[in-house]
Amino acid sequence: MKEIQSNCTPKNAQESTAQTRPGGRTARTRRAVLDAAARLLAEASPADITCAQIAALAGVNETTIYRKWGTKEALFTDALLTLSAEPLVMIDTGSLRTDLIQVVSGVADFLRTPAGFSLAYMGAAGEDETTGELRKTFWADRFAKAKVIFERAVARGEINSAKHATLAYEALIGTLHFRILAQRSTLEDDIAEQLVDLILCGVFGVAHRS
Amino acid sequence: MKEIQSNCTPKNAQESTAQTRPGGRTARTRRAVLDAAARLLAEASPADITCAQIAALAGVNETTIYRKWGTKEALFTDALLTLSAEPLVMIDTGSLRTDLIQVVSGVADFLRTPAGFSLAYMGAAGEDETTGELRKTFWADRFAKAKVIFERAVARGEINSAKHATLAYEALIGTLHFRILAQRSTLEDDIAEQLVDLILCGVFGVAHRS
DNA sequence: TCACTAATGCAAGCGTCACTTGCTTTTATA
DNA sequence: TATAAAAGCAAGTGACGCTTGCATTAGTGA
Numbered sequence: 023m024k025e026i027q028s029n030c031t032p033k034n035a036q037e038s039t040a041q042t043r044p045g046g047r048t049a050r051t052r053r054a055v056l057d058a059a060a061r062l063l064a065e066a067s068p069a070d071i072t073c074a075q076i077a078a079l080a081g082v083n084e085t086t087i088y089r090k091w092g093t094k095e096a097l098f099t100d101a102l103l104t105l106s107a108e109p110l111v112m113i114d115t116g117s118l119r120t121d122l123i124q125v126v127s128g129v130a131d132f133l134r135t136p137a138g139f140s141l142a143y144m145g146a147a148g149e150d151e152t153t154g155e156l157r158k159t160f161w162a163d164r165f166a167k168a169k170v171i172f173e174r175a176v177a178r179g180e181i182n183s184a185k186h187a188t189l190a191y192e193a194l195i196g197t198l199h200f201r202i203l204a205q206r207s208t209l210e211d212d213i214a215e216q217l218v219d220l221i222l223c224g225v226f227g228v229a230h231r232s
Numbered sequence: 233m234k235e236i237q238s239n240c241t242p243k244n245a246q247e248s249t250a251q252t253r254p255g256g257r258t259a260r261t262r263r264a265v266l267d268a269a270a271r272l273l274a275e276a277s278p279a280d281i282t283c284a285q286i287a288a289l290a291g292v293n294e295t296t297i298y299r300k301w302g303t304k305e306a307l308f309t310d311a312l313l314t315l316s317a318e319p320l321v322m323i324d325t326g327s328l329r330t331d332l333i334q335v336v337s338g339v340a341d342f343l344r345t346p347a348g349f350s351l352a353y354m355g356a357a358g359e360d361e362t363t364g365e366l367r368k369t370f371w372a373d374r375f376a377k378a379k380v381i382f383e384r385a386v387a388r389g390e391i392n393s394a395k396h397a398t399l400a401y402e403a404l405i406g407t408l409h410f411r412i413l414a415q416r417s418t419l420e421d422d423i424a425e426q427l428v429d430l431i432l433c434g435v436f437g438v439a440h441r442s
Numbered sequence: 443t444c445a446c447t448a449a450t451g452c453a454a455g456c457g458t459c460a461c462t463t464g465c466t467t468t469t470a471t472a
Numbered sequence: 473t474a475t476a477a478a479a480g481c482a483a484g485t486g487a488c489g490c491t492t493g494c495a496t497t498a499g500t501g502a
Contacts, residue, residue, distance in 0.1 A: 189407075196410025224430070
């Protein structure tokens with residue numbers, strides 16, 4: 023019933039007739055809507071934004087939105103993913119600790135922005151199938167990238183195995199989300215260092231220092 | 233405008249006239265509604281439950297709900313808090329590790345239930361002032377209790393200071409919430425041990441063992 | 443350049459649901 | 473037993489997600 027094709031994959035190429043027309047206008051409209059959504063998400067929570075507002079800001083008819091995305095949630099998911107897709111550099115900085123700090127502070131920076139909050143919010147509150155699909159692929163991808171960091175550390179001889187990569191990454195990122203969503207509190211500037219040191223050395227290790 | 237008094241505190245006792253009448257019927261209605269809400273929350277997500285359903289199941293008029301709680305969200309918050317208030321034992325088990333495992337596995341058990349999921353969900357997705365107030369006091373209370381555990385560990389000589397108590401607790405519980413909400417995945421039976429060992433010994437400590 | 447049709451606009455409407463209001467009825471409680 | 477708080481009842485409001493049928497615009501292949 024819901025045919026969501028945010029990317030222009032002509033899935034029903036079964037019979038000869040179905041032609042898509044992704045040139046000029048379609049792409050323009052799509053971008054206008056996603057931009058409008060992003061701009062609104064920078065000022066309000068997804069729940070408080072209506073499709074009518076997005077359509078108006080994008081200079082597009084509301085109907086178009088529903089025809090292209092199917093549901094409001096699918097649109098937000100698309101918009102937020104577009105925003106979050108860019109960064110997340112994972113450069114080899116020479117040590118597990120600095121590698122992790124780099125990633126975690128990047129995520130923290132994003133979560134401090136309204137768009138970042140909205141992405142976390144949608145991830146937690148979304149109910150659509152679209153969102154469901156996405157959760158799996160999104161986090162699977164992140165965990166895979168995190169694993170690379172830990173495997174580099176194994177190669178360096180810092181740790182013996184990377185088998186705690188996923189749980190450690192979950193703890194790092196999960197704490198950030200927990201702060202932002204469940205507590206609705208802020209992230210300190212040095213939250214990345216704090217967390218990484220805790221997860222790497224543990225309470226015993228960290229607490230014995232001072 | 234919204235006068236929510238889930239507990240029967242006669243806040244407007246300023247002038248002589250305002251009388252509350254908390255006897256029999258009021259308490260009965262309140263309990264019926266909270267029970268109905270809890271029963272529905274065991275089968276569906278808060279977003280999918282309507283006040284009409286709750287009212288019907290409780291054998292109460294919908295108007296009564298709005299007069300007593302003001303908003304649907306406030307009602308759910310009240311219901312879920314009632315459910316979560318009971319357990320959370322924090323017995324001194326003799327070591328920091330077992331103390332933490334006890335608490336974390338208790339929380340994990342709760343989060344595996346529909347009510348537990350709903351509480352986490354409401355905590356993350358709720359927008360009401362009611363929910364906002366609650367977030368602060370709820371977590372402040374939990375953190376205080378967690379701190380006690382760490383202070384016992386200091387007294388035992390296990391660690392030097394309890395200053396990482398809150399962050400460690402946030403990492404433990406945050407990871408559980410992150411699993412349940414952001415990933416919508418499950419919690420393994422031994423998730424508490426895994427997490428506690430990670431947070432206590434760190435990746436370095438745990439990874440070097442095997 | 444022109445015909446074809448995908449993509450969009452437009453207008454009207456549907457259904458649900460949170461929430462309100464004015465009035466009547468029930469029932470604690472002094 | 474009288475008073476008024478608490479609950480019932482009925483009707484309604486407004487917002488909003490989403491749909492539909494038809495007219496209009498504009499890519500695209502010939």
